[in-house]
Amino acid sequence: MKALLFYCTLLCLLWGCGTRKSETNKPISATKAMKEIRVDEQQGMVDYREDLQKFIITYHQKETIDGQITCIPAQNEMIPRDLQKPGIRVVFSGLLTEDPTLPPPRMGGEQVLLLKELDSMHLYNKN
Numbered sequence: 001m002k003a004l005l006f007y008c009t010l011l012c013l014l015w016g017c018g019t020r021k022s023e024t025n026k027p028i029s030a031t032k033a034m035k036e037i038r039v040d041e042q043q044g045m046v047d048y049r050e051d052l053q054k055f056i057i058t059y060h061q062k063e064t065i066d067g068q069i070t071c072i073p074a075q076n077e078m079i080p081r082d083l084q085k086p087g088i089r090v091v092f093s094g095l096l097t098e099d100p101t102l103p104p105p106r107m108g109g110e111q112v113l114l115l116k117e118l119d120s121m122h123l124y125n126k127n
Contacts (some may be wrong), residue, residue: 032090037096037113043124046079048086051103055079057092058114066109072102073115076079089124 044059054076061067071094073079083090099114 004032009021023029027096035098036115036116038092038094039096041090041091042093043089046083046086046088048084055084055086057061057090057121061111064109065127068107068110070105070110070112071096071115072112073118078118083121083123092118092121094118 039059042059044057047056047058049056049072052072054072056073057071057079059069059071061069072091094115095117096113097116102112105112107124
């Protein structure tokens with residue numbers, strides 16, 4: 001019996017028992033640093049989240065039908081005052097990160113990320 005327990009424990013250690021799987025089915029550790037995503041010249045739209053009392057930026061996730069990224073700024077002041085208008089289209093660059101303190105997605109296909117750094121943001125111009 002002790003030998004069986006030993007082998008089960010050994011197999012668990014070798015095959016990563018106790019780790020959870022991400023959506024991509026790759027094991028991730030509970031101590032792993034949060035994933036960061038750099039966006040450069042990303043087209044998006046400004047909106048206002050009443051529940052958070054913050055202006056946010058949303059954009060369509062490439063190569064998906066309904067994937068949407070919702071970027072919640074770390075501080076309200078990050079989004080320039082002249083661009084704090086729900087529905088306007090913008091282009092922005094910055095650093096996004098996962099944050100377990102953010103609210104859950106409100107719909108299928110949505111991913112909620114923290115806008116950790118905003119390097120630039122301006123009105124979208126089709127020309």
